Amino acid sequence: MATKVAVVGIGMTENKSRWDLSLPGLYRLAYQRALEDCGLKSEDIDAVAFGHSPEYFEGVNHPEKWCGEAVGALNKPLFRVHTGGTVGGSVAIAAYYLVASGKFEVVLAISGNKLNETSSAQIGLSTVYDPIMGRQFAAGAPSAVAVQASKYYSQYGYNEDHGLMVAVKNRNNALKNPYAQLRIPDYTLEGARNTPMLCHPLRLADMCPTSDAACAMIFAAEHRVEAITDNPAWVLSAVAVNEGINYVDRDWSKPIGLRKAAELAYERAGIKDPRRELDVVEVYDAFSVQELIWYEGLKLCDWGEGGRLMESGATRMEGDIPVNPSGGTLCANSIGASAMFRKAEAALQVMGRAGEHQIPGVRRALGHGWGGGIQFHTIMIFGKDKP
Amino acid sequence: MSRVLDWDITVPFRWTCGPVYGRFLGGLKEKQLLGFECPRCQEVYCPPQDICPRCGGDFDPEQCRPLGEEGDLVSFTVVEANLFGPRPDDEYLRRRIHPADLGEHPLLWPPDPPYAIVMVRLDGAANNFLHLARGEDLSRLQVGCRMRAVWKEEREGFLLDLDRFTVL
Structure with a gap:
């Protein structure tokens, strides 16, 4: 039987372009904030799971190599994990496994990037495409997700407004999150529609x-949690699934890898009806339309119903299943x-500590991540009550 | 006081394609879209993979046959903006990116917008093929429409020997 594990401390940096801190300096800020959050010292951390994307x-x-000491990994185990955009989720799951295994008692998970240090993040993202088949015409991440979006919209009779509705919801939520980068007052559907088309059907918005x-x-x-905090977030389940890149009948608008991850995560957490039993969900919506597709993968609604779930208002901050109250990755x-x-x-x-974007009375919450060729998915479900 | 350093990295690479992709690229030179049959589960892939993503079987580079040049448009995007920043001049790209023996194809820079990335399911294939569409076709693309391959005159065993797909 695996050891029960809880999150006892969290440290975040604000998301912005910043020229005051080096890469190790940025990691160190998140690390120090996490230690301060739970009153631990560097020597209390047994091992470090470290993440960073390309x-x-x-x-x-x-x-x-550059950042190890900055996150306290001096003469202690450090493990690097890498799954592209999913990496932060994979690192958190790796840290969870290290503790659940019984080999370590307190483990730090840390992950980050300074995207503004490159002259073009999208050239970098095009190098994620393999050099034999596809890099010749890739236009970074947006071009792949735009192909996913076209399929989704045309398959179910939706249109670009459905993605833009997600953008409006999440941008308004972000106004309540001091760690979000895009905090734009009075963000409206009309304004979103008027942003430039970059990769049809995806606009800047x-x-x-x-x-x-x-x-x-x-x-x-x-056995260590109680001495550290009286307000932990217990890990109810942690699942990672790789969907594969170009298999038979692959449908980018129907993420069967995410569906499998969700079903496993719910089973392990004892959840039968996720729409009713989860109180809040955070999905990795790097592009607006993806939030709709992930609703379906996560079984918050049936395949093809994501756009209608958005229209219903259920995923707004005051809805019955709020999604991305933080503003999300968008x-x-x-x-x-x-x-x-x-x-x-x-x-x-x-923990009830999300600040202005806290949803009242949360007992169970889900966090998701995706990366690679829209292929890696991670899910963690946290609970207020010890499992 | 923080300070910002500007620097640049220039490293040419060469990529080994392996026997399966090598055979596929050789087919393109002969105006053939080769479908590779998994020896274990018999699914036909175009383009191929190194390993059958369905059953884990290893492809035999000789177990392939030409498919037709037509298929269905599964999905697409029209890239309307340059997301990469200003395009370096061709001489710069050649110097930085091309191993001499790969000819003069820009390997890392996409075409100038607008152009389309199309996901085509070739008739007889079990998976999707990502490639290009351009010009007048951009306004005619619709999910589900029929597409046909258009070849370059000069071919040398490279993905862009296939110039583009056009709407039928």
């Missing part, structure tokens, strides 16, 4: 910003930290 973004290969940020979470074994995307922000936001909601 090295291209800072042009610094093997960044755990459908896309995330480029941020510099890091995020840290501290996981502790059950309002802050450092890539390296983003999937961990989703998990950390879910944990904060369970």
Whole structure:
């Protein structure tokens, strides 16, 4: 039987472009904030799970070499994990596994990026395409997600307004989150419709910003939790699934990898009806339309119903299943930290410490991440009650 | 006081394609879209993969046959804006990016917008093929429409030997 594990401390940096801190300096800020959050010291951390997305973004290969000591990994185990945009989620899950295994008692998960250090994040994202088949015409991440969006909209009779509705919801939510980058007052559907078309059917309004940020979470074994905090977020389940890149009949608008991850996560957390039993959800919406597709993958609604779930208002802050009260990845995307922000936001909601964007009475919250060729998915579900 | 350093990295690469992709690219030179049959589960892939993503079988580079040149448009995007910043001049791209023996194809820079990325399911294939569409076709693209391959005159075993797909 695996050890029960809880999140006891969280440290975030603001998402923005920042020229005051080096890459290790940025990681150190998130690390120190996480320690301060739970009153631990460097020597209390047994091991570090370290994440960062493609090295291209800072042009610094093997960044755990540069940043190890900055996150307290001096003469202690450090493990680098890498799954592209999913990495923050994979790192959090890796840290959870290290504690659940019984081999370590208190483990730091930390992940980040400074996307503004490269002259073009999208050239970097095009190097994610393999050089034999596709890099010749790739236009970064937006061109792939635009192909996903066209399929989704045409398949179910939706149109670009459905993605823009997500953008309006999340941008307004972000006004309540001091860590979000895009905090734009009076953001309206009309304004979103008037932003330039970049990759049809995706407009500028459908896309995330480029941020510099890091995020840290501290996981502790059950027998250590009580001495650290009386307000932990218990890990109810943690699942990662790789969907594969170009298999038979692959449909980018129907993420079967996410569906599998969700079903496993719900089963392990004892959840039968996620729409009713989850109180808040944070999904990795690097592009607006993806939030609708992830609703379906996460079984918040049936396949093809994501647009209608958005129209119903259920996923707004005051709806019955709020999604991305933080503003989501659409309002802050450092890539390296983003999937961990989703998990950390879910944990904060369970702790009741999400600040102005806190949803009242949260007992169970889900955080999601995706990365790679729209293929890697991670899910963590946190609970107020010990499992 | 923080300070910002500007620097640049220039490293030419060469990428090994392996026997399966190598055979596929050789087919393009002969104006053939080769479908590769998984020896284990018999699904036909175009383009191929190194490993059958359905059953994990290893492809045999010789177990392939030409498919037709037509298929269905599964999805697409029209790239309308340059997301990369200013395009370097061709001489700069050649110097920085091209190993000499790969000819003069810009490997890392996409076409100037507008152009389309199309996801085509070739008739007889079980997976999707990502490629290009351009020009007058951009306003005619619709999910589900029929597409046909258009070849370059000069071909040398490279993905862009296939110039584009056009709407039928």
